[in-house]
Amino acid sequence: MNKRLENRNLYISVLAKFILSHLFSLGWLFFSIWISQRWIMELGQIVSIPAAILIIAGIAYIPGYMNSFLVSSLLLDRQPPFKHQYPANDITVLITAHNEEKGIRDTLRQISCQDYEGSIHVLLVDNHSTDRTVQAAQDAAKEFGLSLQIIPEWNKGKHHALNKGLKYVNTPYMVTLDADTLLHKTALRFIVSRMLSAPKEVCAVAGTVLVRNSRDNMLSKLQEWDYFLAISSVKRLQGLYQQTLVAQGAFSLYKTEVVKEIGGWPDVIGEDIVLTWKCLKAGYKVYFEPLAVAFTTVPVSLDHFAKQRSRWARGMIEGLKTVKPWQQPNVFAKFLTGINFVMPFIDVSYTFFWIPGLILCFFGVFWIVGPLTLLVLPITLLSYFVLYQFQKNVFKSLGLRIRKNKLGFVLFVLGYQMLTSPIAVWGYLQEAFQLKRVWK
Incomplete structure (x- = not known):
């Protein structure tokens, strides 16, 4: 009986997980804004303050918020057990x-x-x-x-x-x-x-x-x-x-x-x-x-x-x-599909701000990419670490082994987004101009 009550007390509803994850993400966002004030002022002297906020939002604030929401949600996730482990439905x-x-x-x-x-x-x-x-x-x-x-x-x-x-x-x-x-x-x-x-x-x-x-x-x-x-x-x-x-x-x-x-x-x-x-x-x-x-x-x-x-x-x-998104009847669906509205903005920001900024930083010009941009890295690595633990348990239960691919992981973390974002931007343009569909 006590054990049953204890398990009941540990239960967190899906809505509560949704709210808690957003609160954690907002905390990370406010911290990011506070610590990046100097970055905004320095970049603002070059492109104006509103443009600086827009650029930093695309490459740091919004990705950081989304990664924070992802991490906190994954940490709260508890996959419900199967009720039927050996189904026989045709x-x-x-x-x-x-x-x-x-x-x-x-x-x-x-x-x-x-x-x-x-x-x-x-x-x-x-x-x-x-x-x-x-x-x-x-x-x-x-x-x-x-x-x-x-x-x-x-x-x-x-x-x-x-x-x-x-x-x-x-x-x-x-x-x-x-x-x-x-x-x-x-x-x-x-x-x-x-x-x-x-x-x-x-x-x-x-x-x-x-x-x-x-x-x-x-x-x-x-x-x-x-x-x-x-x-x-x-x-x-x-x-x-x-x-x-x-x-x-x-x-x-x-x-x-x-x-x-x-x-x-x-x-x-x-x-x-x-x-x-x-x-x-x-x-x-x-x-x-x-x-x-x-x-x-x-x-x-x-x-x-x-x-x-x-x-x-x-x-x-x-x-x-x-x-x-607003046509979706469920608040979770509204939010999750609504995220896709900001994805083109993030991909455009990475393509036209992050990549040029990264090139400039190799020449000692830290207008866009500099020490503060590394703040996005810890929350990204944390999200990958959390999921790696989930996936490791999945593989173990299935009798599979994770392949050793360390170089691929390093390049994935450091450069994969710079590969996929320009391609995604090209996809958005294809749809905007209704270009011919290409499957292969």
């Missing part, structure tokens, strides 16, 4: 494929290795492939004893393929999976367990997507830390407030009837972002499951990477245009 795995002959066998093999007790039906939508994708998939399904149905879709575009496959889904739950993504053997069990353990208004669960080809080159090593720390931390934050903003198409679980009710995937470049936001607008919630792990292939060329990340930036703007 599910459909929906895969869209365009010229995936080389990788589809491995993807299907990992599905066959799942420790999931329910029936798994695989729907492969062949989106106008010109190679042997279909034959390779049929051979793999026969080899691994999978239930596979192949559906042709001649209209190019991922949303066409997903919506075509949706018509053939007959199970209450479906998983979307990229054709180059490999599931950990427990992935389906954990992602379905989270759905079955969640409140009835939860309509989707985003899985954890990590990098499978991190050893390819330095660019993939950088992305390993991005997926492992940055992306996972943001999703964990959003999951805490039950408003995960992207149930990514690479690996997520959906309630089939809700996706049909929403109207399926829209004709946009960020179809999974817009679909998720429409679900939130309809009053549903979206969770994130850290233990449901899949490994995807990331770009190894700068050109491919730039196309991918500019596409993500365009998708975010598409989401804001389709569903405005």
Whole structure:
């Protein structure tokens, strides 16, 4: 009895966590403003005081506030236990494929290795492939004893393929999976367990997507830390407030009837972002499951990477245009989607202020980048340390080991933002001028 009361006293509601995290973040913001007064005055003599405040807000104040909110939220996060650890519900795995002959066998093999007790039906939508994708998939399904149905879709575009496959889904739950993504053997069990353990208004669960080809080159090593720390931390934050903003198409679980009710995937470049936001607008919630792990292939060329990340930036703007933050019925969704309004400002600030300022500081000119800018680093490192501990526990429970990638981590912390922000700015411009969509 006493133990039960003790646990009850330790309970902190989601709203209380939201408020406490904001209070901590405001404290950090006020401290940053107070200690940066001299920086404002010195920079103001060159560009004017209002411009100096604007520049410093973009490269220090707002990122510092967001990182503080992230750290405090993660420290308060307690993942609820599973109510159903070994589900046996029938599910459909929906895969869209365009010229995936080389990788589809491995993807299907990992599905066959799942420790999931329910029936798994695989729907492969062949989106106008010109190679042997279909034959390779049929051979793999026969080899691994999978239930596979192949559906042709001649209209190019991922949303066409997903919506075509949706018509053939007959199970209450479906998983979307990229054709180059490999599931950990427990992935389906954990992602379905989270759905079955969640409140009835939860309509989707985003899985954890990590990098499978991190050893390819330095660019993939950088992305390993991005997926492992940055992306996972943001999703964990959003999951805490039950408003995960992207149930990514690479690996997520959906309630089939809700996706049909929403109207399926829209004709946009960020179809999974817009679909998720429409679900939130309809009053549903979206969770994130850290233990449901899949490994995807990331770009190894700068050109491919730039196309991918500019596409993500365009998708975010598409989401804001389709569903405005103030249209969200939940206060957490309003705030989390509203953050995306300031992301272009931060990316522009890093591109046009931070990078030139960093170059100037090597010549002894500390107008923008100087000793005070290092104040952002401790809270950033703290956020990565907190999530690293979470991720280490996840890997340990799954029998995985974290790869030794120290150089990639150092370069990720010091320079990754300078790589991604200009690419994101290019994505915003593409959407602003409605330039041609580029997927690969």
